[in-house]
Amino acid sequence: MITLLVVDDHPIVRDGLSGMFARDPDFEVLGQAADGAEAVRLARALRPDVILMDLRMPGVDGVTAIGQLAKHGVESKVLVLTTYDTDSYVVPAIEAGATGYLLKDAPRDELLRAVRSAARGEAVLAPSVASRLMHQVRQPSAGPLSERELQVLTLVADGKNNREAAATLFISEATVKTHLLNIYAKLGVSDRAAAVAEAFHRGLLTPGR
Structure with a gap:
């Protein structure tokens, strides 16, 4: 409950x-x-x-x-x-x-x-909110996912929750959450599952890596 x-x-x-x-x-x-x-x-x-x-x-x-x-x-x-x-x-x-x-x-x-x-x-964003965040980070220097964001997304794809990802990367859960929100904005999605699917679609993640 x-x-x-x-x-x-x-x-x-x-x-x-x-x-x-x-x-x-x-x-x-x-x-x-x-x-x-x-x-x-x-x-x-x-x-x-x-x-x-x-x-x-x-x-x-x-x-x-x-x-x-x-x-x-x-x-x-x-x-x-x-x-x-x-x-x-x-x-x-x-x-x-x-x-x-x-x-x-x-x-x-x-x-x-x-x-x-x-x-x-898990971070949850209304579609309009995700769009606003995406617009904020859509700058030439902020377009691609950073190395740390890719690390976080890889762990998410492996089924890790925020706490587990934070422990693996030796960062705080709040930092993981921030990375996820940035990832959602950059990929134009609003949740973890969509982020992983979009990352595979773009070739950012590779099955069976």
Whole structure:
């Protein structure tokens, strides 16, 4: 069972999300928070697997809360769920440590899959978010995958999760996550499986290497 904390300043949104997940036996909603400060307090006490985090909230906003969670060593995965997909929201949230970034108009099934992926430590991006990141890195000096990004992608193709890849390369999980987000943006994909498939298609990875 995947445990959740739902964070949003609108009670209707919190109740709607909580009710949706409560109807699925694979999930348990441990609590709700109306702002970032309450989210950090509850996350430290409840230690949910995944935190659904809104960004624009009164007081402590979502990006600040994500940074505070990391500072306090809370290992819960943060999946941003917001109506905003502009660079001014996307990049700071990911840099702060968000595992994924979805928009509130995402279909129910997509949201459920995203939470399951986030619980496994996999990065999840809404297509529009992936496109924005891809546009950011599409510069002459940043087009090809770097040697480190290829190393990370090779480990992903071998079935390694973020923690295992980090241990193999002697880097942090957060660094692996950052490399994956860069890989998604450069390849124009939004998840691990698509990244591996696209890498094989482009000849970046070779079967049976």
